[in-house]
Amino acid sequence: MSTAHLIAVGSSPLGKTDLPGRDLFSKALAEAFEELPDPADVVDGLYVGAQSERYENQIMQGTLMAEWAGLRNVPAERVEACAAAGALALKNAVRDVRAGVHDAVLACGVEKMTAGGTEGATNALGAAFERALEQRSGITAPATYALLARRYLHETDATERDLARIAVKNHRNAAANPRAMFQEAVDVETVMDAPDVAPPLKLYDCAPVTDGAAAVVVANDEVAADLRSRPDAVRVAGVGSAANNLAVAERDLTYVEGANVAATTAYEDAGMDAADVDVAEVHDAFTVCEALLAEAAEFAPKGHGIETVEAPEDRSAGWSDVQINTSGGLKARGHPIGATGILQAVEAYEQLTGRADDRQVADADTALLINEGGVADAHTVAHVLTTQ
Amino acid sequence: MTDESNSPMTDTDSTTTGPLLPExxxxxxxxxxxxxxxxxxxGRLVAARCTECDTHLLPPRPACYGCGSRAVTVSEQPRTGEVxxxxxxxxxxxxxxHLAPITIAVVELDSSARLTGRVDAPLADVTIGDRVELQVRDPEEAGIDPDFDLSYEEEWPVHVFELV
Structure with missing residues (x-):
């Protein structure tokens, strides 16, 4: 089996922009290949994560992105698992490189979420939920996660204020991230006083509607050695994925079992465990997700995920010293659905190669990425990245 | 509408113990x-029940997510449960x-089957543990924009919970 490395990353501006999806991809591509030859001389295939054709009335994103990268007559596929699409693209690229199918593959993601306004995004995202009983009851993304949050607050000692502190932490991290959509800090009172979206979730508990694209180059040993000096390559050491329940009603409301399976599969694949992880980007589409995923990733004892906001020395016994969502997370870096899993890889790459500037975690050499789609872990993809 | 005499799968005492057949x-x-x-x-809410591990599956489906068995049968559900x-x-x-704000709950029926549904009550009147009863309404009565329905969904009723 070949080893898969990340050798270059790029992202577009994140937020509400005037650029359509293909142009956002052009931005991400231009950054990723700034120091590389033409994509056609580097990669043999492409995967693109894209949640919905409803935003721009465009499927065939594989072909479109390949053309915009100057790739012709190579495999180029769009993959979809709602918000897990980006990591699914990365997973497929890693699989192909490991298997020797390709020497290098472009993994990317794109979403033009603001095209139809908030209403368009609500309707497009609604398709991720179970149709027969849940969509027909009027459910939305914030509502499904509010059902998890309400139950989590009921079963644990956590409070709405604890959830608010997760938003505050992630905004603070984003303020140090030049890629982030919201580069400003907020305080707990601002979060607590914001309008309800789906109680107990308020505006700042929810990731924003975001336009954006991101791209990473996944390469085998030979291509990595040829194109990059060693410190600039990050090894993809572990991959795991799992599908759980589609309907929110039928899932465990306070434990994301599928995410635990994905994460532990990735740890096993890497020959590591949770204690080896220095930095983690986890899918905080809503604040409660970060607490749930800290537990599922085995960073935190069950019921204590909320302590993700504390400095390692102030956390309960059994917590690791991992730093979570240094990018600002989906909450504040932004959440362009199909691109989010790739944006998580971008942050890990910057942390592990010492490029994270003011948000750099000292001596970070191993990262965990958890990207989810549907409600919570309806679909989870996890990656372990390392320089070890 | 279903004719039960021609539809053994609606028999709540079904002894089905193996995979569904294509027919x-x-x-x-x-x-x-x-x-x-x-x-x-x-007026009958029907779930599948796994004969191996007793997981309820709502709506019914051919296999159990709890244990993987295809030995599923159907089981008529109680209409009462709790939030x-x-x-x-x-x-x-x-x-x-036009219905906003919509109160929504995950309800566990007295059988242990679970489903999400609207609650016909303001949010402030609902809390975890409340007893509710399932009501069945036709789509117009439930107030959903007819444009929402796919062609094959137009006649499907909508379930709503009422506090009891």
Whole structure:
């Protein structure tokens, strides 16, 4: 089996922009290949994560992105698992490189979420939920996660204020991230006083509607050695994925079992465990997700995920010293659905190669990425990245 | 509507212990959505029940997510249960906009089967553990924009919970 490395990353501006999806991809591509030859001389295939054709009335994103990268007559596929699409693209690229199918593959993601306004995004995202009983009851993304949050607050000692502190932490991290959509800090009172979206979730508990694209180059040993000096390559050491329940009603409301399976599969694949992880980007589409995923990733004892906001020395016994969502997370870096899993890889790459500037975690050499789609872990993809 | 005499899969005492056969998968069977909603329109909420691990599956389906078995049978459900979690959809999808805010709950029926549904009560009146009863309404009565329904969904009823 070949080893898969990340050798270059790029992202577009994140937020509400005037650029359509293909142009956002052009931005991400231009950054990723700034120091590389033409994509056609580097990669043999492409995967693109894209949640919905409803935003721009465009499927065939594989072909479109390949053309915009100057790739012709190579495999180029769009993959979809709602918000897990980006990591699914990365997973497929890693699989192909490991298997020797390709020497290098472009993994990317794109979403033009603001095209139809908030209403368009609500309707497009609604398709991720179970149709027969849940969509027909009027459910939305914030509502499904509010059902998890309400139950989590009921079963644990956590409070709405604890959830608010997760938003505050992630905004603070984003303020140090030049890629982030919201580069400003907020305080707990601002979060607590914001309008309800789906109680107990308020505006700042929810990731924003975001336009954006991101791209990473996944390469085998030979291509990595040829194109990059060693410190600039990050090894993809572990991959795991799992599908759980589609309907929110039928899932465990306070434990994301599928995410635990994905994460532990990735740890096993890497020959590591949770204690080896220095930095983690986890899918905080809503604040409660970060607490749930800290537990599922085995960073935190069950019921204590909320302590993700504390400095390692102030956390309960059994917590690791991992730093979570240094990018600002989906909450504040932004959440362009199909691109989010790739944006998580971008942050890990910057942390592990010492490029994270003011948000750099000292001596970070191993990262965990958890990207989810549907409600919570309806679909989870996890990656372990390392320089070890 | 389902004729029960021609539809053994709606028999709540069904002794099914193996996989469904291709000929079982008809619009009369509650293992399909048309059959499930036909039964609901007649006032019967039907779940699948795994004969290996007793997991309830709502709506019914051919295999159990709990243990992987295809030895599933159908089981008529009690209409009462309790609220496991709840929220309010303040910004619903377009077809539900005029109904906002919509109170929504995950309800665990007295059989242990679970389903999500609207609660016909303001958010402030609902809390975890509340007893609720399932009501069946036709789509117009439930107030959903007809444009929301796909062609094959137009006759399907909508379930709503009422506090008891």
């Amino acid at each position: 079982d998968i008809t619009t009369d069977s509650p293992f399909t959505l048309p059959g499930f909603f036909d039964a609901l329109a007649e 496991r979690s709840y929220t309010s959809v303040n910004r619903p999808p377009s077809a539900f906009e």
